[in-house]
């Protein structure tokens with residue numbers, strides 16, 4: 001028995017050491033890189049635009065609300081090298097194509113695609129509008145997959161590029177009352193893992209961001225009030241989350257978490273002991289206002 005435990009220990013430590021020491025792509029310089037950011041009209045997208053611009057990247061701001069994009073462009077203008085405003089609906093194929101074509105026409109290259117646009121909102125699954133479920137899957141999953149499909153040939157040609165998929169902790173540890181959202185983010189996580197493995201022999205990298213709660217328009221003040229009853233969750237600012245994700249990109253990681261150690265622990269537990277996570281959610285849904293929270297997330 002002792003020998004068995006010792007072998008497990010050695011294998012475990014060996015595995016973590018190997019993961020820790022295995023080479024990543026060299027530290028990346030963002031200066032003059034061309035970055036497309038979808039969902040740049042709202043807080044997390046805006047924060048990405050600001051952090052990339054401060055590090056010298058050329059940013060392409062994409063979302064539907066042009067007035068908001070122009071406001072973001074004005075705000076980052078003092079330190080942005082170059083900004084392109086692209087009012088597009090990423091669920092429309094022609095508009096996705098226009099986004100890529102116009103970026104290539106303006107800057108001649110695409111280095112980084114940040115698939116950030118997203119929609120959320122929750123309820124009992126059978127009480128959600130089917131059109132809303134479809135819209136969630138279109139924005140959170142189908143559009144990122146097809147935008148990636150459009151930029152990859154260009155990245156392959158240059159043998160260089162970065163795809164950043166903004167997912168959610170709910171994509172790795174699905175929660176009740178957000179089934180459609182969890183499905184979209186879990187799909188994005190699986191897509192990121194698969195593509196990363198497909199691209200092993202290239203210099204194209206994929207990063208999946210399994211994010212916890214962020215103070216943005218998605219999390220209305222009302223919803224944040226309810227969330228305060230869940231001490232196991234933290235709410236971070238968009239700015240700090242953008243910094244965490246971009247730092248992970250620069251360091252060549254393939255997955256990044258935001259949130260506290262309990263939220264990280266939940267993701268790990270989901271992998272190794274999903275029944276324990278089931279008990280946890282049984283408790284939460286019975287005694288805590290998770291359903292109320294899901295209805296207040298927009």
Ligand SMILES: NC(=O)c1ccc[n+]([C@@H]2O[C@H](COP(=O)([O-])OP(=O)(O)OC[C@H]3O[C@@H](n4cnc5c(N)ncnc54)[C@H](OP(=O)(O)O)[C@@H]3O)[C@@H](O)[C@H]2O)c1
Nearest residue numbers: 039041042044063064065089090117118213214216217218
């Ligand atoms: N907030 C959180 O607690 C949280 C937690 C984990 C993960 N996330 C993820 O973080 C990302 C950003 O979310 P957020 O919190 O910043 O949400 P948000 O404030 O609601 O912003 C969503 C963004 O997506 C854009 N968008 C939505 N539909 C679009 C479409 N059809 N075409 C183009 N753009 C579209 C919106 O722009 P327009 O309306 O102008 O088109 C907006 O800029 C999402 O992927 C979300 O799932 C958020």
